[in-house]
Amino acid sequence: MSRLQMTVNGTPVDIDVPESRYLSEVLRKDLQLTGTKIGCNEAECGICTVLVDGTPVSSCVFPAFKAHGSNVETIENLSKNNELHPLQQAFLDHGAVQCGICTPGVIMTAKALIDEKKAAGETLTPDHIAVALKDTFCRCTGYQSITRAILQASGQDIPPLLPATQPTGNSVGKPMPNLQARDKITGTAKFADDYRFPGMLHARTKRAGIPHAKICSIDTSAASALPGVHAVLTHEDIPGSNLHGVFIKDWPVLCADKVRYAGDAIAIVAAETEAAAAAAVDLIEVVYEKLPVVSDAIEAAKPESPLVHEGRAEGNLLKHIKVNKGDIKAGFAAADTIIDRTYRTPATEHLFLEPECSIGVPAGYRPDNFGGIFDTTAARGETAKHDKTTVYVGSQIPYGDRDQVAATLGVEPESIRVVATLMGGGFGGKEDITGQIHVALLAEKTQRPVKMLYSRQESLLVHPKRHATVIRIRTGATRDGKLTAVEAKLYGDGGAYASLSEKVLTRASTHAAGPYDVPNVKVDCFAMYTNNAPSGAFRGFGVTQSCFAVESNMDILAEQLELDAVEIRRMNALDVGSVTSTGQVMRESAGLNECIDLVERDLRGDDFRWTWQEGNRRFAWGIAAAYKNTGLGGGAPDKASAEVEVWLDPDGGMRAEVRTSSAEMGQGLPVVLAACAAEELGIEASAVNVLLGDTDYCPDGGPTTASRQTFVSGNAARLAARDAARQIKGAQPGANVVARYDYLAPETKPLGSGGDMHVAFGFGVQAALCEIDMESGEVQVHRIIAAHDVGRAINPLTLQGQIEGGIVMCIGYTLTEHYIQEQGKPWTDVLARYKIPSISHTPSITSHIVEHNTSTGPYGAKGVGELPSIPTSAAITNAIYRATGVRMRSLPVDQDELLRATRAGETEVELAWGDLTPIPCIALGGEQ
Amino acid sequence: MGNSSAHRWEHYYTPETVAEAVDLLQRYDGQARVVGGGTDLLVEIRRGLHRPVDALVDASRIAGLNTIEEDGDNIVIGCGVTHSQIIRDSRIIKYGTCLSESCGVIGGPQVRNVGTLAGNVAHALPAGDGTIGLLALGGEIEIASVDGTRWIPMQESFKGPGKSFINRHREVLTRLRFRRTGTREGSAHHRVMRPQGLCLPIISMAVRVQLHDNNTIKKARISMGPVGPVPFLAESAMEVLVGAKVSAGQFNKAAEAALASVTLRSSKYRASTEYREQMVRTYLPAILARAVEQAMGVSP
DSSP: OEEEEEEETTEEEEEEEOTTOBHHHIIIIISOOTTSOOSOSSSSSOTTEEEETTEEEEGGGSBGGGGTTOEEEOGGGSOBTTBOOHHHHHHHHHTOOSSOSSHHHHHHHHHHHHHHHHHHTOOOOHHHHHHHTTTOOOSSSOSHHHHHHHHHHTTOOOOOOOOOOSOOOSSTTOOOOOTTHHHHHHTOOOBGGGOOOTTOEEEEEEEOOSSSEEEEEEEOHHHHHSTTEEEEEOGGGOSSOSEEOSSSOOEESSOSSEEOSTTOEEEEEEESSHHHHHHHHHHOEEEEEEOOOOOOHHHHTSTTSOOSSTTOTTTTEEEEEEEEESOHHHHHHTOSEEEEEEEEEOOBOOOOSSOOEEEEEOTTOOGGGGTOOOOGGGSOGGGGGOOSEEEEEOOSOHHHHHHHHHHHHTSOGGGEEEEEOBOSOOTTTTSSOSSHHHHHHHHHHHTSOEEEEOOHHHHHHHSOBBOOEEEEEEEEEOTTSOEEEEEEEEEEEEESSOTTHHHHHHHHHHTTTOSBOOSOEEEEEEEEEOSSOOBOOOTTTTHHHHHHHHHHHHHHHHHHTTOOHHHHHHHHBOOTTOBOTTSOBOOSOOOHHHHHHHHHHHHOOTTOOSEEEETTEEEEEEEEEEEEEESSOTTOOOEEEEEEEEEEOTTSOEEEEEEEBOOOSSSOHHHHHHHHHHHHHTSOGGGEEEEEOBTTTSOBOOOSOTTOHHHHHHHHHHHHHHHHHHHHTTOOTTOEEEEEEEEEOOOOOOTTSOSOSOSEEEEEEEEEEEEEETTTOOEEEEEEEEEEEOSOOSOHHHHHHHHHHHHHHHHHHHHTOOOOEETTEESOOSGGGOOOOOGGGOOEEEEEEEOOOOTTSGGGOOOOSSGGGSTHHHHHHHHHHHHHSOEEOBSSOOHHHHHHHHHHTOOEEOOOTTOOSOOOOOOOTTOO | OOSOSSSOOSEEEOOSSHHHHHHHHHHHTTSEEEESSOTTHHHHHHTTOSOOOSEEEEGGGOTTOSSEEEETTEEEEETTOBHHHHHHOHHHHHHSHHHHHHHHTSSOHHHHTTOBHHHHHHHTOTTOHHHHHHHHTTOEEEEEETTEEEEEEGGGGEEETTEESSOTTTOEEEEEEEEOOOTTEEEEEEEEOOSSSOOSOSEEEEEEEEEOTTSBEEEEEEEEESSSSSOEEOHHHHHHHTTOBOOHHHHHHHHHHHHHTOOOOOBTTTBOHHHHHHHHHHHHHHHHHHHHHHHTTSOO
């Protein structure tokens, strides 16, 4: 321990700390300034940025003693006397804060820039911002709102970008910042790693590190004997079920007999310090007998393939998904032209900037036993008593977590409580269990609170990814462009455990004919087990993959038939009266044609050209369309319950609270629920509090997935509020009522049975303007014009943020992202090897909103969370083709291959960045 | 890697004099290691890529060594000087353009604000951008140890990929210098990257040229990386240029000569040999043209 002296936020600090500390650790742990967040500990993501003597630095790799004698400034210094700094106010106004985990770092980086330019007397420009924020990542917003907010904060008159939408009601339709946005911009918002409990231990997991092996023995004796270690648990210590899974339960909590992927958990340790826990993990001896590895979905389907799960009659086949409509033979017989191509999409990583963190607290825990108190503002009132085994976690499925923890502990679900903390991004990647069960086991074993925080590297290794797919699509059309048939075969890499593979790849399959009225459809999809990381939910849920293939084929078809790319989509677009691939009749709310019209109107100005050249740079527009279901569908009961409590204040004012266990991960659900309740109660949304995700205080809102929460929890909140309004009518001041509504979405039908498979669909069209440098093959997206039918815009500000963020996420899917695994071992083992889009990849985005109301949605709304991140990839690759004559059949685009093809005169490229082999051949029905 | 303190150090020193720094290294007898900004080293230590050390000796706060000075025709850069300082320095922008350009593409602002040119050179990566820029300028480095200080041409310090002859447990790279470009001289740098998960360049190239009054080339210096295990001086390309009249054709010949003298590797996920060759063919002539323009006074 040595004396560290510095000034932090204007206050002199003089503390004894180890010289091995990083600045981020001193700030967060020693000074409890948890506004500074940690995203990677690699100086890659920039969210830990603080100012040292006015200069932005990554505090995660900045030795604390390097700051000895310096002035350090953090997010906590910005607002004074409850008054926001102009940057903070601008971030609120522009909706430039979503999950909020990156916000402190982004704001601090921007503050240094504004101060620097002000001192130099320069006017701040978007280019300055793009340079300064190049390595400060945001995974939610897509940066456009951030850029505009920073310009506003520098004193320029820059209003928030809002789409034109239907007239507003009292609250519904009004732009409002999300409810916790203020806490997020001031650094007071608490994410799971920001919680501290007196007596808390730190947990670590022993990972397999190898993709496929028999476990011969596990020896934990040395680890248990290490000073500071309180518990080392293996499969033998599990009282209840040792299998978990969001849908199919096949994933060991702790592996007993074999490991199936490199991220498998073997043992868990709780110790006094993170260092002791890490050292103990290293002392656990596991003897393996290695097994052959299968790391590719098509290989996994071969009879000679190693088996990932033994004893299954289907072998490695997790699910064969079939979609059939009409007569596929007749459909192709009626076609004048058939386009037949095979595409490949990569596994990708959610890269939510908050790594997973869970804290388990044992039943009966009392902080005063450890000489401390627990900040009760972190949990509700008397609940700080912790009567039950409690898990604090940022999770997309609080009730599901509760049930899964209970099953492994061998207790009733009601004896477990899950408290949702804020979540630093989810995108589908926080649906599966990570540390929740482990911390509950360790907390009960040690009778101490136990925190398990994944490092970024562990997060990359462990949680499910987006399915890598190989997709062959045959598209048949008549001479005039009318689609007659679509046949597709898909292989999806499900990885080692089922997770949501069946559901995800079902969505890939049902949407594999695109948002078009196709009379004859046949789709076969094979979800396969492999020894790769499991694949699960990821924004777009399978449709992102099939849309790339479908919309590439559509452009090839248009070119072959010498038809306009917009026109061919318009003449086939799903509309009211159309029938989907699964036999669902579109009775309402099918605004695709209007989306096409809006994008085309913007696109085709007087001087419109699809493509042109400037020196060595070629420019072109590309277009693509998509649709995406709202809600679980497929016959699954789609329920959400909400409680609304209303108080009449003595002065006659009314306040309310909405309670439901659905999840906020940055998408803006709380402010949507507040608007729905306020609308019914006739009060301002600002008078409505929203409590989410405490399973003891909030009824079940179901999983936050499938773009469903605005629809289901929005309806539940609306109808509960309507009931509360009725009850409180005429009541005296001081009265309060509680109303609960259990909302059940209209019944849907399973795939294959015809009828309504989904309650609603969102539609979208995007056009991308790309530049290709013909000397280097580098691709830049300059503009996106988008139009999305969302049913109804409940909150245009957060809606704009969802759309901009979704588009930029899909730009990453198209140009930068690939989670690479080599024979089951992740090559992508550090953040430096996985690049999400930075501000320098962000195009100018114009977003139009179409509102074809859905009769069963709240005020006509349907889901939008996933939709904008679906058509972007094909819009970009269609533009690349138009500019260069080269079609990219794999993602992400490789500039090396693109340049090679242009120089060699080749017209199609099979290798994406990270691919070492060509796309395998897939036989369609009847072929060998 | 990540949250544990498994890969750390016991002591962190910020000496204020060179004597203090080398004494510390001497005292630890190989168990201490010099660190500059730490933007590479600390990440590597976290990943367990270095043998553990008892102490880190931070060379970035030595008095007098965090500034850029002129010494006659030389520009001298202290070991505490960050990439951000370099790219803002009007003298280096003008008289060491390729160094300014190469430091400007390193990492992001947070890294450039902390990382130092001395650290970049001592790290000895085959394509460290600052290193490539300084190498074309004919950079020299000063090394201090308990035995005193000495100046050497920087290329003599390169041993292999990430390996330097500077013993970072015993010696400190204290200063770097180059002769500023003067009348009828110019320099330029270009780097080709990819947007995916690789922080290393596909190719990084810098040139320094000097012209006779009749627009024939008097001197030329070309650095490239990654080309082999250490930052590379393309001597055969330099020979092609010296004495030749300035022309696009001659620049193309220089690129071909550079390619003929090396084997560009095909590296998995980074670039194919063919792509790298194409980038040399395209951008080496381009930066030669830019440097010549500067030498002719067309650009500053």
